[in-house]
Amino acid sequence: MSLQNWADNGWLSHHTTSPEEISKLIALCDRDIQDCQADGLSPDWKMNIAYNAALQVASAALAACGYRASRQLHHYRTIQSLVHTIKIETDIVVQLDQFRKKRNIGGYEQAGLISRKEAHEMLTLAKAIRDLRNIHMNSEDLFLRVTEQGPGLDQYILGIQRADGRLMFLVEAGGSRSLIV
Amino acid sequence: MVVGRCSFKDVAKAIHPIQEELGREINPSVYSVTEFKGKLTKGHHFLTSILKGPKLFLIGEDSELAELG
Numbered sequence: 001m002s003l004q005n006w007a008d009n010g011w012l013s014h015h016t017t018s019p020e021e022i023s024k025l026i027a028l029c030d031r032d033i034q035d036c037q038a039d040g041l042s043p044d045w046k047m048n049i050a051y052n053a054a055l056q057v058a059s060a061a062l063a064a065c066g067y068r069a070s071r072q073l074h075h076y077r078t079i080q081s082l083v084h085t086i087k088i089e090t091d092i093v094v095q096l097d098q099f100r101k102k103r104n105i106g107g108y109e110q111a112g113l114i115s116r117k118e119a120h121e122m123l124t125l126a127k128a129i130r131d132l133r134n135i136h137m138n139s140e141d142l143f144l145r146v147t148e149q150g151p152g153l154d155q156y157i158l159g160i161q162r163a164d165g166r167l168m169f170l171v172e173a174g175g176s177r178s179l180i181v
Numbered sequence: 182m183v184v185g186r187c188s189f190k191d192v193a194k195a196i197h198p199i200q201e202e203l204g205r206e207i208n209p210s211v212y213s214v215t216e217f218k219g220k221l222t223k224g225h226h227f228l229t230s231i232l233k234g235p236k237l238f239l240i241g242e243d244s245e246l247a248e249l250g
Binding site for chain 2: 033091094095098099102105112113115116117118121122125
């Protein structure tokens with residue numbers, strides 16, 4: 001199913017974006033990634049803020065494709081659209097959507113449910129999605145994009161296959177990055 | 182409730198097809214052993230409630246859980 005199919009189903013509406021809107025959404029993502037690392041925040045809040053960061057990127061990617069999600073199931077549709085907008089792998093979308101459900105429970109039913117491990121993973125996930133989007137936007141010949149979290153919770157690997165078949169890997173571990181061609 | 186070294190991502194991936202099969206959501210909570218023990222020691226409400234209530238073990242058993250708390 002394509003994004004146009006989604007729009008035909010009423011899940012998305014057509015949207016005319018601007019460089020300013022996209023920049024604003026990405027700036028909000030960067031702000032949230034910074035803010036969720038502040039000292040003294042509970043894991044609940046860290047996860048919430050990091051989730052919001054990822055959602056901003058998803059919204060920016062969808063807007064860049066000329067759409068916005070309908071009000072009904074807004075977060076769910078925005079997250080699912082990542083498969084189409086920046087070609088993110090399904091496992092990553094599944095993970096992000098699972099965090100969406102945890103956020104709903106934590107926000108509306110019961111607090112204190114998020115572990116430090118989960119909050120940290122959400123932050124790593126938000127950073128990986130942001131970086132994947134940035135790579136996607138700056139490269140014209142990307143064909144396949146894959147993300148994978150490394151063995152440690154603060155590591156992720158972005159795998160990119162170019163149209164000519166060459167593979168590149170962007171590895172982030174402990175705050176430093178390496179590009180492997 | 183999952184306590185151990187696996188990631189939230191791994192658990193989310195494992196339960197995803199099961200949710201579709203069951204037709205209901207599954208909302209995992211994933212803890213490291215260190216954090217689980219620490220929160221139990223401090224009387225964390227959610228974890229304490231879980232331990233007091235009925236449990237269905239998928240991996241491990243009661244005696245192993247008792248060793249953590």
